[in-house]
Amino acid sequence: MTNKVSKSKSAVRAAREAVKASQKEVLERAARNAEDLAVFFSSRERLDAVDEWLDTKIAGLKEQADGKRAEHRRTAGLAVIALRDRGETLRDIARLTGVGEKALREWIRFAESSVADDATNDEQPQGGAVPEGSSVRDGADASAGRAMAAPAGPVVGAPDQTWPATG
Numbered sequence: 592m593t594n595k596v597s598k599s600k601s602a603v604r605a606a607r608e609a610v611k612a613s614q615k616e617v618l619e620r621a622a623r624n625a626e627d628l629a630v631f632f633s634s635r636e637r638l639d640a641v642d643e644w645l646d647t648k649i650a651g652l653k654e655q656a657d658g659k660r661a662e663h664r665r666t667a668g669l670a671v672i673a674l675r676d677r678g679e680t681l682r683d684i685a686r687l688t689g690v691g692e693k694a695l696r697e698w699i700r701f702a703e704s705s706v707a708d709d710a711t712n713d714e715q716p717q718g719g720a721v722p723e724g725s726s727v728r729d730g731a732d733a734s735a736g737r738a739m740a741a742p743a744g745p746v747v748g749a750p751d752q753t754w755p756a757t758g
Contacts, residue, residue, distance in 0.1 A: 664698055668702025681695055681696070
C-alpha cells in the first residue's frame with residue numbers, strides 16, 4: 592500500500608517550476624549543440640574545399656614549372672646549337688659544359704622542335720625548315736620576338752668579343 596501524501600498547491604507549483612527549469616536547460620543545451628554542430632559541419636566542408644583548392648593551385652604551378660623548364664631547355668639547346676654552328680664539336684661542348692653528349696643532343700632536338708613548332712604556329716615553312724642564310728638560332732630569335740641572352744661567362748674562342756648587357 593502506498594501512503595497517500597497530501598500535496599499542497601505550493602509544492603505542486605514548485606515541482607512544476609523545477610521541471611520547467613530543467614526542460615529549459617535541456618532545450619538551451621540542445622540549441623547550443625545545434626549551433627556548434629553547424630559550425631563543425633561548415634568547417635568540415637571548407638576543409639574539403641581547401642584540399643580541392645590546393646590541388647588546383649598545384650596543378651597550375653606544375654603547368655607553369657613545365658613551361659619554364661621548356662623555355663630553359665630551349666635556351667640551353669639554342670646555346671649548344673650556336674656553339675656547334677661556330678665549329679665546336681659536341682665532344683668539346685660536352686667537355687666545356689660538363690654535360691654528356693647525349694643530354695646535349697636531347698637539348699638540341701628539343702630546341703629544333705620548338706623552333707619548328709614556332710615556325711608552324713607563325714605560318715612559316717613547316718617541318719623545321721630554316722631559310723637559307725639563317726641558322727636555327729636566328730629562326731628561334733625571330734619567332735620568339737626577342738634576342739637570345741648573352742652567356743654568363745666568357746665565350747671560348749672569342750676573347751675580344753664583348754656582350755651587351757641584357758635586362
